[in-house]
Amino acid sequence: MCAINKEQMEPKFADKSWNPAVEQTIWKKWENNNIYQFSIIEPKNAFVIDSPPPYPSGRPWHIGAAAHYAQIDMIARLARMMEYNVMFPIGIDRNGLPVEIYTEKRHKIRMRLMDREKFLDLCRVALDDLETEMIRIMKSMGISANFKEYYRTDSGEFRSLTQSTFIDLWNRGLVYLANRPNNYCPDCETTIADAEIIYDDVPTQLVYIHFKVKGTGDNIAVATTRPELLFACQSIIVNPKDERYAELQGKYVVLPIFNREVKILSHHSVKPEFGSGIVMVCSYGDKNDVNIFRELGLKEIVALNKNGITTAAAGPYANLRVNQARTTIIEDLKNAGLVEKVENIMHRTPLCERSKTPIEIIPLQDYYIKQLNYIPRLREIAMKIKFHPEMHRQILLNWLDSVAIDWPISRRRFYGTEIPIWYCNNCQTPNLPDPGKYYRPWKEKPPFEKCKKCFSTEFTGEDRTFDTWMDSSITPLFITKYKKDQKLHNSIYPTEIRPQAKDIIRTWLYYTMLRCFQLTDKQPWSDAWIMGYGIDEKGEKMSKSKGNVIDPYPIIHRYGADAFRFWSASEANLGQDFRCSEHRIASAQKFLSKLWNVARFISSFDVISNTSLGQLAISDKWIIAELSNLIEECKKGFHEFNFFIPANAIREFTSNLFASHYIEMVKGRVYGTTDEIGQKSAVSTLHKCLSTILLLLAPICPFITEELWTKIYSSKSIHLQHVPQSQTNYKELTKYTRQIMDFNSIVWNKKKETISKGTGKSLSLKESIDLTIPLDLELFKEDLQIMHNLKSESR
Ligand SMILES: [Zn+2]
Ligand SMILES: [Zn+2]
Numbered sequence: 001m002c003a004i005n006k007e008q009m010e011p012k013f014a015d016k017s018w019n020p021a022v023e024q025t026i027w028k029k030w031e032n033n034n035i036y037q038f039s040i041i042e043p044k045n046a047f048v049i050d051s052p053p054p055y056p057s058g059r060p061w062h063i064g065a066a067a068h069y070a071q072i073d074m075i076a077r078l079a080r081m082m083e084y085n086v087m088f089p090i091g092i093d094r095n096g097l098p099v100e101i102y103t104e105k106r107h108k109i110r111m112r113l114m115d116r117e118k119f120l121d122l123c124r125v126a127l128d129d130l131e132t133e134m135i136r137i138m139k140s141m142g143i144s145a146n147f148k149e150y151y152r153t154d155s156g157e158f159r160s161l162t163q164s165t166f167i168d169l170w171n172r173g174l175v176y177l178a179n180r181p182n183n184y185c186p187d188c189e190t191t192i193a194d195a196e197i198i199y200d201d202v203p204t205q206l207v208y209i210h211f212k213v214k215g216t217g218d219n220i221a222v223a224t225t226r227p228e229l230l231f232a233c234q235s236i237i238v239n240p241k242d243e244r245y246a247e248l249q250g251k252y253v254v255l256p257i258f259n260r261e262v263k264i265l266s267h268h269s270v271k272p273e274f275g276s277g278i279v280m281v282c283s284y285g286d287k288n289d290v291n292i293f294r295e296l297g298l299k300e301i302v303a304l305n306k307n308g309i310t311t312a313a314a315g316p317y318a319n320l321r322v323n324q325a326r327t328t329i330i331e332d333l334k335n336a337g338l339v340e341k342v343e344n345i346m347h348r349t350p351l352c353e354r355s356k357t358p359i360e361i362i363p364l365q366d367y368y369i370k371q372l373n374y375i376p377r378l379r380e381i382a383m384k385i386k387f388h389p390e391m392h393r394q395i396l397l398n399w400l401d402s403v404a405i406d407w408p409i410s411r412r413r414f415y416g417t418e419i420p421i422w423y424c425n426n427c428q429t430p431n432l433p434d435p436g437k438y439y440r441p442w443k444e445k446p447p448f449e450k451c452k453k454c455f456s457t458e459f460t461g462e463d464r465t466f467d468t469w470m471d472s473s474i475t476p477l478f479i480t481k482y483k484k485d486q487k488l489h490n491s492i493y494p495t496e497i498r499p500q501a502k503d504i505i506r507t508w509l510y511y512t513m514l515r516c517f518q519l520t521d522k523q524p525w526s527d528a529w530i531m532g533y534g535i536d537e538k539g540e541k542m543s544k545s546k547g548n549v550i551d552p553y554p555i556i557h558r559y560g561a562d563a564f565r566f567w568s569a570s571e572a573n574l575g576q577d578f579r580c581s582e583h584r585i586a587s588a589q590k591f592l593s594k595l596w597n598v599a600r601f602i603s604s605f606d607v608i609s610n611t612s613l614g615q616l617a618i619s620d621k622w623i624i625a626e627l628s629n630l631i632e633e634c635k636k637g638f639h640e641f642n643f644f645i646p647a648n649a650i651r652e653f654t655s656n657l658f659a660s661h662y663i664e665m666v667k668g669r670v671y672g673t674t675d676e677i678g679q680k681s682a683v684s685t686l687h688k689c690l691s692t693i694l695l696l697l698a699p700i701c702p703f704i705t706e707e708l709w710t711k712i713y714s715s716k717s718i719h720l721q722h723v724p725q726s727q728t729n730y731k732e733l734t735k736y737t738r739q740i741m742d743f744n745s746i747v748w749n750k751k752k753e754t755i756s757k758g759t760g761k762s763l764s765l766k767e768s769i770d771l772t773i774p775l776d777l778e779l780f781k782e783d784l785q786i787m788h789n790l791k792s793e794s795r
Contacts (some may be wrong), residue, residue, distance in 0.1 A: 012603035013711050018596040020560020023703045036144040038087040047084035048495035050476045053091030056130030057098035063580050064534020066552035067568035072499045073143045074643050077699035081723045089479045090145035092131050094154040095416045096468035097354050099123045123415045142561045142667045142702045153471045156438040159417040163437035174370045181290045184362040185352035186308025190412040191366050196508045202349040206417035214252040221340045223275020228325035229282035231314045232303040240266035256338045284361035304362050368406040381523045389575035392530040399506040409467045416465030422446040426456035472510035476524040499529040501619045532577040562701040563589035569647035569700045591651050598659050610683040619783045620685035621730040631726035634696045688694030695724045730745045747788045
C-alpha cells in the first residue's frame, strides 16, 4: 500500500479559476515564437486558406462576422494539428462604396463635389481607423493568421494585380464596351451587377389608366406601377392566350397626355391575373421590359439620365426625380379623369444591395467581362468542389442557372481600382499599358507616347473604377503570389479551402471561380466552407434599426476569447444560421471553469505514461473506451470542419461523464486507498483523458488548452501537437456506461433522501450507506464501493 497523504497532493498551479486576462500574454508568446509560420520552403504539404478579407465598413463589427472568423481560425489550427503546412493569410478589403458613404456621412460632404485626391485621402484615414480596430478584435480572438504580412486590397501591389489580370483578359478579347440597358443605382450613381441586387417587397401603387383604342372609341384599362414612364411607352401588351383581349391584338392605342400611338402586341410574359391583364412596355420599367424591347424589336426611348432624372423626352415631366414624376403624373391623370382606380400593393422590387435604393434600368456605356460562355465549365467546377455543407452547393448552381448577361465591371465611383485605359484624343481608341504596374489614368500621364492606331500623342485617362468584386475575386491568386513568384504559385495553387459566408455565394464565390478559371484554367480551391448568419436570440436578423446588434469586443473582453469561440463552435452547426446571445456565451464560460477545475485536480498527480503500466484497472479501461468514442466523434466533425460536433461532444464527455462519474469513481484509488498498481493505473488514465480533451479542444479554445498543456504536460505549445488517435481496445466496456451512470444517480439520490441520525440532515456523499451493487456491475465493484462508501457486498 502506498497511501498518499492528501495534504501532500498539491495542484501544479495556484489559480483556482481560468482567468481570460492571460489570453493576451499567451497571444504575444505565440507571436514572438512564430508558431504559425507557413514554410515557403516546404510547399508539398501546403494547406492554403483563401480567407475572406473583411471589409471595415463601420462600427461595431458584427458579432456574427467575429464568430465566422473564429471558426476559420479553428480550421487553420486543426489543419496544423493534422500536420499540414498552413498558409492563413489575412487581408483587409478596402475598395468600394461603403467607405465612400461612410466618409461622406462622417464629414458631411459629397464625393462628387470634392477634389478626388482629397476625397480619397479622407477615405484612407477612415479605413485605417476601422482597420486598426478590426485587427485588434481579430488578435484578441486568437486568430492565428499571418498578421505580420497582412495585405490590403487597395495597396499598389494588389491593385496592380487586378489591373494586370484585366489587361490580360483585354488582350485575349474577353472584355468589351457596350451601350446597353443596365442596372443603375440613382443614389450610388453607378452601374451595378445583377449579383449586387437584392429583392424586397416594397409598398407601391398600381394605377389603372384609361387608354383609347384607335378607331373603336373603346377605352381599355392598363395597369402599371410605373406611370411616370408613360412617355417612354412603346407598346401595350396582353397575353396571347388571354381570350378577353384576343380582339385587341394588332390594334393601336393612344397614350393619354402624350397623344402618341402605340401598337397592341402580345407576349407570353404578361400575367392575365395581374392588374387588368394589359400592361405597358416602357424603356425601362424593369428587366422584363428590356427583354420585351429586344424580342419585339421596339425602339428605346431614353427615360432617365445618369442621375436618375427624367430626360427631355418626358415633356412636361422632364427634369424630375422618379418619385416626383410619378406623383405629378398620377395627379394629372386623375384630374383628367383618366384613372379608373388605384390599388395599394406590395411589389417585389429590385434594390441596390448597399444603399437599398430601387434600381433603375438605364442605357449606359460600360465595360463587360464575358461570362456567359464560361457558365457550362463553371457548372462542372461547381460539381467538383467539395461543399461544407453539401446543401449550399445548390445556391451556387441556382445562381449559375440565372446568369443572363455578361458582367458589367465599370463603376462611376472613386475609391476603387482604376480601369487602366487611356483614350486617344484623336481617334478615341482605348490604349492599354503593359501589365505589372499600378496605374491611375485619371491623374497620371500614360506610360506610352503614341496611340497604337493613329500615332497621335494626346490622351484622356479613364476615370472610372472597377466593380470591387474584380479585386476580391483574385484573392486565391494574390495570396499564392501569382505573377510574382510563379514557382511558389504553381506548387500551392489551386488552394485547399475557401471559407466564406452564405450571403456572398453569388458574388465572391462565383466571381472567384470565374476569374481564376479565366486566368489559370483551374478551379481556385478544392473545398468551399460556407457559414450561416448570426441572428439574434429570437431568431431575427440583427440590424442597427432594430437595436439588436451585439458588439463582439466588450463580450470578448468580459468572457474571454475562448468562451466566445467555444460558444461559436457549440452554437453554430455547419452552414446553419445561429443565435447570438450573451447568456449563451456566459454558459460557454461555465464549461471552461469546469475544465479548469478538473485539470487543476488532475495536475496534483505526477504524469505517468500508461505505456509503462501493465494491466489497467477495469474502470480505467472503460473510460479509455469512452474516450476513444469521443475521439472518433470529434474526428467526424473535424473531417467536415464542423466544430459544432466536437464542441458539444467534448463538453458532454468532460462534464457529464468524466468529471461527474469517472473521477469520483477513482478518487479512492488515486489517493492510494488500494494498491500501487491500481493507483498508477488511475493516475495515468486521468492524464490520458485530460491530455486528450485538451488536444481535441485546442483548435476551438486555443488559450485555455495552451495554458493547461504547458502547465501540466510540456513546455512545447499544444498547437504544435497532433490530433490524438483513438484506440479500438476495450470497446465492449462502453455497454456499461448507462448502468454506471444510473447506479451512481440512484446512490446519490438515496443519500439525499436519507436523514443522518447524527446531523439530522441528508447524508453527505462521503457517509456510508447500505446499498447493493447490481450484479451487472460486478466488474466495477471495488471502485464503486469506495466511491460511495457502500456497506454491503454485492450479491
Ligand atoms: Zn446604391
Ligand atoms: Zn488614336
